[in-house]
Amino acid sequence: MKIDCHVHLVGTSEKHGSYVAPRLLRSVAFRYLTWRHGLAGIDDPLERERLYLVRLANLVEASELDRAVLLAFDGVYTATGQLDKPRTGLMIANDSVAHACRKHPNQFLMGASVNPTRADAIDELERVARLGAVLVKLLPNSHGFDPANKRFRPYFRKLAELNLPALIHCGYEHTLPVIDQALGDPDRLRPVLEAGTTVIVAHVGSAGLFHLRETFGRFLQLLNRYPNCYGDISALTNLWRAKYLKQLLNPNTLQRKYGIDLPDVMSRMVHGSDFPIPITPLAFVERTSWRQRRSLNCGRNPLQCDIDLKRLLGVPDHCLTRAHDELGLGRHLDNGN
């Protein structure tokens, strides 16, 4: 089964408990995305979300993917574990994603999000597992928690017990409101990995184009040390992160630049696109011909374009099936469902 493990629900409907702060709704990035997906003139948030999902489901269907993991995104919580709406920039509720997955069961898998600081975190993990979640997405920088804090050990042990990998964004966060960038340090994942939880580090822990501290090297050290650590190659076809894909595809660079010997690094990579983040084929101008870039047709189907471009660059096809074959995502569908 070919899976894209990192696709976003850009929802603005609050029907199932989601929330987008007005300041984010007014942001250039959000307005651009709404325009880019032909949703600019639609005022009803519920209808906008429905159309976005129909379009996304059609893109999955028209691609070689079998499923895409649609991601929830939990809010910020107070010291007593209650939702802190004023400090929450974006919340894509688990129920919004569960609802979308029920509507499009042949295209989407549920990627839940449960902030470990919420008072009912363990109960919520059990609930999303019952709803069919295949992983749990976390962004410590914006969720405001330290993965290394002992307090969260039971949470991460629970993830391992439920066979739910944690998809954790490390490095610098560029898009969403941040509480503390230091919480994205990959080294803070060591206790989580030692607890036996499978961790997929989003965007291979890279910092991106504009950042204060590079974190990619520390992600590579985790990969070297822990067999239950993986990286997702989402957003690496975007201009901001293209250099990391080039480095991954050249193990000599990893050795030279970061002093890490990982000749088979791609065998630990999981395919993801980070849709609707745009793809920049021109960022690979030295490795692709004009004719090849033209044939990609990113405008028609960005999900397939992301796969085609990566294939062109030498990303092996086993990255597409690893989420299913090695991490067990979507295995509950294997018996003909």
Ligand SMILES: [Zn+2]
């Ligand atoms: Zn993302």
